[in-house]
Amino acid sequence: MAETIRELISEQDVDRRIEELGKQISEDYAGKSIHLICILKGGAFFMCELAKRITLPVSIDFMYVSSYGDATSSSGTIKIKKDLDESVEGKDVLIVEDIIDSGRTLYFLTRELEKRGAKSIRLCTLLDKPERRVVEVPTDYVGFQIPDEFVVGYGLDYAQKYRTLPYIGVVEGV
Numbered sequence: 001m002a003e004t005i006r007e008l009i010s011e012q013d014v015d016r017r018i019e020e021l022g023k024q025i026s027e028d029y030a031g032k033s034i035h036l037i038c039i040l041k042g043g044a045f046f047m048c049e050l051a052k053r054i055t056l057p058v059s060i061d062f063m064y065v066s067s068y069g070d071a072t073s074s075s076g077t078i079k080i081k082k083d084l085d086e087s088v089e090g091k092d093v094l095i096v097e098d099i100i101d102s103g104r105t106l107y108f109l110t111r112e113l114e115k116r117g118a119k120s121i122r123l124c125t126l127l128d129k130p131e132r133r134v135v136e137v138p139t140d141y142v143g144f145q146i147p148d149e150f151v152v153g154y155g156l157d158y159a160q161k162y163r164t165l166p167y168i169g170v171v172e173g174v
């Protein structure tokens with residue numbers, strides 16, 4: 001069977017949900033500024049859309065961590081491929097991810113940012129796949145809970161392909 005993509009969440013539904021998340025985050029952090037930490041590569045697409053919808057002062061930084069490579073399951077080893085440019089000490093940090101799957105990446109990141117002295121650490125993820133969790137991690141803001149299927153689009157890749165799809169789809173035939 002050839003590799004095909006089945007739409008799971010439409011572009012319109014993703015946009016609408018990001019709008020809601022931006023509003024909720026702006027209310028919850030009222031009076032504060034937020035330091036967004038985008039987890040590359042997948043989180044970049046979501047972060048740009050989310051940041052535009054937060055009505056508070058926002059600063060942004062990027063970290064590139066990767067564990068999947070070209071596979072559909074985690075290698076279990078998280079590597080920092082590009083570190084943050086700025087210190088997180090004393091900052092209200094909001095980690096922005098495209099997906100929480102096994103939870104290993106988020107667990108690693110949370111511990112790392114705690115060690116570096118962040119004042120508070122929360123997570124905003126576009127997608128959450130709770131059935132696959134290996135490590136328990138708190139998810140503060142979740143766009144959509146999805147079933148146990150390998151998804152692509154809106155930053156998510158399968159072997160570096162499909163990141164630029166404007167909707168979320170399931171890879172079939174692999």
Ligand SMILES: O=P(O)(O)OC[C@H]1O[C@H](OP(=O)(O)OP(=O)(O)O)[C@H](O)[C@@H]1O
Nearest residue numbers: 040041042066067068101102103104105
């Ligand atoms: O909960 P987990 O099982 O740890 O999976 C989630 C992580 O896996 C993906 O990153 P990936 O390693 O594919 O890097 P990428 O964003 O560059 O594609 C995704 O962007 C998350 O960072």
Ligand code: HPA
Nearest residue numbers: 101149150151152156157
């Ligand atoms: O379902 C997924 N798709 C793409 N990348 C991922 N990284 C963890 N889970 C996924």
Ligand SMILES: [Mg+2]
Nearest residue numbers: 042068069157
């Ligand atoms: Mg990936």
